[in-house]
Amino acid sequence: MAQLAWREALNQALGEEMERDANVFLIGEEVARYDGAYKVSQGLLARFGSARVVDAPISELGFAGLGVGAAMVGLRPVVEMMTWNFAILAMDQIVNNAAKLRQMSGGQLRCPIVFRGPNGAGGRLAAQHSQSLEANYAHFPGLKVVAPSTPADAKGLLKASIRDDNPVIFLEAELLYGMKGEVPAGEHVVPLGKADLKREGSDCTLLAWSRAYGFAEAAAARLEGEGIRVDLLDLRTLKPLDEEAILASVQKTNRAVVVEEGWSFCGVGAQLVDLIQLHAFDFLDAPVERVTGLDVNRSYAAVLEHAAEISVDRIVAAVKKVLYRDQG
Amino acid sequence: MYRTMYLIRRFEERCAQAYGQGKINGFCHLYIGQEAVAVGVTEALRPTDYLLTAYRDHGYALTRGADPGMLMAELFGRGTGYSKGKGGSMHIYDIEHYVLGGYGIVGGQIPLAAGTAFASRYRNEDRVTVCFFGEAAANQGSFHETLNMASKWKLPVIFLCENNRYGMGTAMERVSAVPAVHKRGGAYQMRGELVDGRDVLAVFEVAKDCAAHCRAGKGPVLLEADTYRYRGHSMSDAATYRSKKEVEEERKADPIPKLRAWALAAKVAADADFDALEAEVKSIVDEAVRFADASPEPAVEEVWTDHLVEPGERDVPPRERVRGVKVAWPTHPSGQELKVTWELEPAGRAAEGEESPEMRKLS
Numbered sequence: 248m249a250q251l252a253w254r255e256a257l258n259q260a261l262g263e264e265m266e267r268d269a270n271v272f273l274i275g276e277e278v279a280r281y282d283g284a285y286k287v288s289q290g291l292l293a294r295f296g297s298a299r300v301v302d303a304p305i306s307e308l309g310f311a312g313l314g315v316g317a318a319m320v321g322l323r324p325v326v327e328m329m330t331w332n333f334a335i336l337a338m339d340q341i342v343n344n345a346a347k348l349r350q351m352s353g354g355q356l357r358c359p360i361v362f363r364g365p366n367g368a369g370g371r372l373a374a375q376h377s378q379s380l381e382a383n384y385a386h387f388p389g390l391k392v393v394a395p396s397t398p399a400d401a402k403g404l405l406k407a408s409i410r411d412d413n414p415v416i417f418l419e420a421e422l423l424y425g426m427k428g429e430v431p432a433g434e435h436v437v438p439l440g441k442a443d444l445k446r447e448g449s450d451c452t453l454l455a456w457s458r459a460y461g462f463a464e465a466a467a468a469r470l471e472g473e474g475i476r477v478d479l480l481d482l483r484t485l486k487p488l489d490e491e492a493i494l495a496s497v498q499k500t501n502r503a504v505v506v507e508e509g510w511s512f513c514g515v516g517a518q519l520v521d522l523i524q525l526h527a528f529d530f531l532d533a534p535v536e537r538v539t540g541l542d543v544n545r546s547y548a549a550v551l552e553h554a555a556e557i558s559v560d561r562i563v564a565a566v567k568k569v570l571y572r573d574q575g
Numbered sequence: 576m577y578r579t580m581y582l583i584r585r586f587e588e589r590c591a592q593a594y595g596q597g598k599i600n601g602f603c604h605l606y607i608g609q610e611a612v613a614v615g616v617t618e619a620l621r622p623t624d625y626l627l628t629a630y631r632d633h634g635y636a637l638t639r640g641a642d643p644g645m646l647m648a649e650l651f652g653r654g655t656g657y658s659k660g661k662g663g664s665m666h667i668y669d670i671e672h673y674v675l676g677g678y679g680i681v682g683g684q685i686p687l688a689a690g691t692a693f694a695s696r697y698r699n700e701d702r703v704t705v706c707f708f709g710e711a712a713a714n715q716g717s718f719h720e721t722l723n724m725a726s727k728w729k730l731p732v733i734f735l736c737e738n739n740r741y742g743m744g745t746a747m748e749r750v751s752a753v754p755a756v757h758k759r760g761g762a763y764q765m766r767g768e769l770v771d772g773r774d775v776l777a778v779f780e781v782a783k784d785c786a787a788h789c790r791a792g793k794g795p796v797l798l799e800a801d802t803y804r805y806r807g808h809s810m811s812d813a814a815t816y817r818s819k820k821e822v823e824e825e826r827k828a829d830p831i832p833k834l835r836a837w838a839l840a841a842k843v844a845a846d847a848d849f850d851a852l853e854a855e856v857k858s859i860v861d862e863a864v865r866f867a868d869a870s871p872e873p874a875v876e877e878v879w880t881d882h883l884v885e886p887g888e889r890d891v892p893p894r895e896r897v898r899g900v901k902v903a904w905p906t907h908p909s910g911q912e913l914k915v916t917w918e919l920e921p922a923g924r925a926a927e928g929e930e931s932p933e934m935r936k937l938s
Contacts, residue, residue, distance in 0.1 A: 268910025272697070279920075297920040298697055304727075309686050309720025316690020319675060320625065321907030322697060324690075339717075343680050344687060352668035352676060353658030354881040355890055389882050412884040 248429040256398035256430045257287045257363075257419070260405040261325065263433070265295050268323060271409055274301040274310055275327025275364075284329050285365065285424050311337035311362065315345045315414075318360040323409060328364035331380045331418065337362075338383075345414040346389030361408045363417035366394070367458055367508045368545065370422060371552060377545035379509030381457075384416040385486045385518070391439055392486040394418040396460035398428040400483055403437030411439060420458040442489035444496070448476025451566050452496040454519055455506040456482040459557060463506045466562035475566065485515055493519065494526050501532040502569040506562055511539040533569040538562050576618055576775050577838065578852050580610040580831050583634040585860045586643060590633065590650060590664075593864065594810045599650045602679075603664040604631040608773075608805040611830035612737050613638045615778025616705055620786055625673050625691040625704040627684045629712065630665035631804075632677030639672035643859055644866030645897055654873035655866070655897045661873070661881065671892055671902050681742075682708060682715030685734070689721045692730035692795070696917050698908060703789045705733045705782075710799075711742025713756045722797065726763040728919055731789035733782065734797045737772060739804045744816040760797035772800030773830040776837070803828070 279292040279302040292300040303310040314324035328334040367379040408415040455463035478496040505516035541555040617638035649656025665679040678684035688706030695702040736756045748754040760767030785796040803825040807814040838844040892902040
């Protein structure tokens with residue numbers, strides 16, 4: 248199997264889906280002649296032409312809405328947001344239009360569109376460029392939210408998202424674009440709504456997604472060295488959530504730790520804790536712990552940025568806490 | 576045209592009545608006074624041209640041939656409405672007739688219109704999109720962002736600004752540096768036109784010309800229709816920001832008697848024709864109210880449906896669901912049939928240094 252970086256895996260997914268279906272087009276800032284701010288769309292302009300790989304003006308609201316309008320009448324747009332921080336300008340179109348079209352029309356319209364781009368920390372980018380915004384989108388009915396962590400899943404889930412008949416929020420991670428992994432060639436489609444059990448163990452359940460998964464994996468490896476084995480679930484899709492897989496794991500391990508890059512308050516993790524307490528209360532041997540980014544705006548200074556981030560140490564400590572192990 | 580204008584007028588008057596009776600609730604914005612705009616435009620366009628609107632939206636669907644009973648049922652919040660009662664007054668969708676919705680966020684539908692027009696060019700169809708919005712929406716960012724893209728990419732859109740003078744209670748000139756919206760087209764190298772929106776024949780003529788402009792690939796048009804709403808912004812607005820005298824003065828330009836007087840003078844119709852037409856419309860509206868009154872509320876299970884499309888789920892056309900008739904539903908070419916030949920930005924043009932006359936003047 249080929250070793251590909253995240254950006255190459257996404258590029259492959261886009262190219263294959265555009266070959267497969269001429270209704271698919273890509274629009275966003277710098278996606279065409281510049282080959283994408285993060286080079287995800289490299290070479291696509293030459294292959295598909297300027298009507299299918301469209302350099303948009305810096306008008307996030309405008310081109311997001313253009314995408315929604317095109318989707319209403321049967322095209323399948325992929326709208327690249329240079330970062331999800333900028334997509335805040337487009338929230339009106341995503342939330343008030345894309346997410347509501349089918350319901351407001353009583354089932355007359357559908358909106359097959361993917362909004363994709365990097366989410367979360369970028370490395371010394373300060374407050375306006377470092378936000379993890381999945382909780383915002385997961386909040387709204389009518390949207391699906393996808394947040395893969397490996398190149399293979401990035402490819403397979405992007406293909407599934409493009410084929411989905413609903414609006415999909417596809418969250419990449421700026422710091423993962425260069426990360427390599429094995430990626431199956433050709434028709435590799437990963438269904439939305441399915442978590443992936445990456446490690447098996449009976450001591451504790453670890454839940455993570457996107458870039459936070461890497462921290463959780465490193466923590467799990469370290470814990471294994473100390474004789475603690477965890478079920479590590481990569482959620483991959485946040486909405487619809489694979490509730491079955493989460494509950495099955497917690498019912499087996501009786502403990503859970505949720506790892507989330509974003510803020511704690513009203514974060515996705517809060518929803519996961521609610522799910523677990525509601526449906527697996529009797530199975531729990533300890534309160535569910537959360538490891539999240541600190542509830543502060545991100546600073547530029549390295550020491551301050553680092554202090555606000557999740558860390559392997561904090562995850563290890565949280566797992567030991569739910570196991571009532573000596574943390575000294 | 577007279578018939579449709581009169582139908583909208585009577586329909587809206589019955590809406591006001593039903594609102595007073597508590598049968599219509601929530602926000603309800605009436606189109607009374609502005610009928611000539613929707614009617615003139617629809618008559619000038621093809622029935623398959625895309626149409627999007629703001630939330631003052633009952634009239635447009637009627638011009639396209641929507642079922643008045645199902646429209647009234649939607650306003651009554653009944654299961655037999657176009658959106659099963661889920662949309663209500665501000666969200667009228669009749670996809671069978673290419674009415675792609677009423678939108679409740681001011682200016683929110685404007686980018687969508689660029690999208691439907693983009694799709695038309697992408698598929699090499701000569702379909703035009705008309706996007707109705709109020710003058711106050713021209714102060715939203717969505718308006719400016721969309722005009723820029725639409726003009727640059729020569730998208731076939733008629734941006735139709737219905738200037739009824741007040742954005743809710745605020746007169747346009749109080750909050751606008753350039754209150755004449757059509758003049759803003761120049762900022763985007765877009766043709767801008769002003770028309771008397773209470774003269775249905777004038778609207779018809781100019782809209783026909785604008786549509787031809789779009790279909791010829793010359794890009795979008797910004798058409799401003801000068802009009803006036805007699806009622807408040809919505810049913811809950813007593814309109815204290817303007818005088819009774821002003822409204823009375825404006826009513827003298829009412830588009831409906833104006834067309835009747837023109838037809839009588841031109842001897843293309845007689846009083847008896849109008850009387851018969853009005854009686855017919857009255858019975859249609861009576862029947863619409865009867866149908867809505869007799870219709871059941873949606874089943875409570877409907878609260879869970881229509882949020883996401885399930886795999887393999889088909890769209891059920893409203894008239895098929897409610898009236899049991901076979902309906903021609905818009906279809907789109909599959910991804911294998913479609914050949915995209917449009918070059919949105921021909922290679923090399925940018926390298927040659929494409930320069931507008933304005934830019935040359937500036938440099």
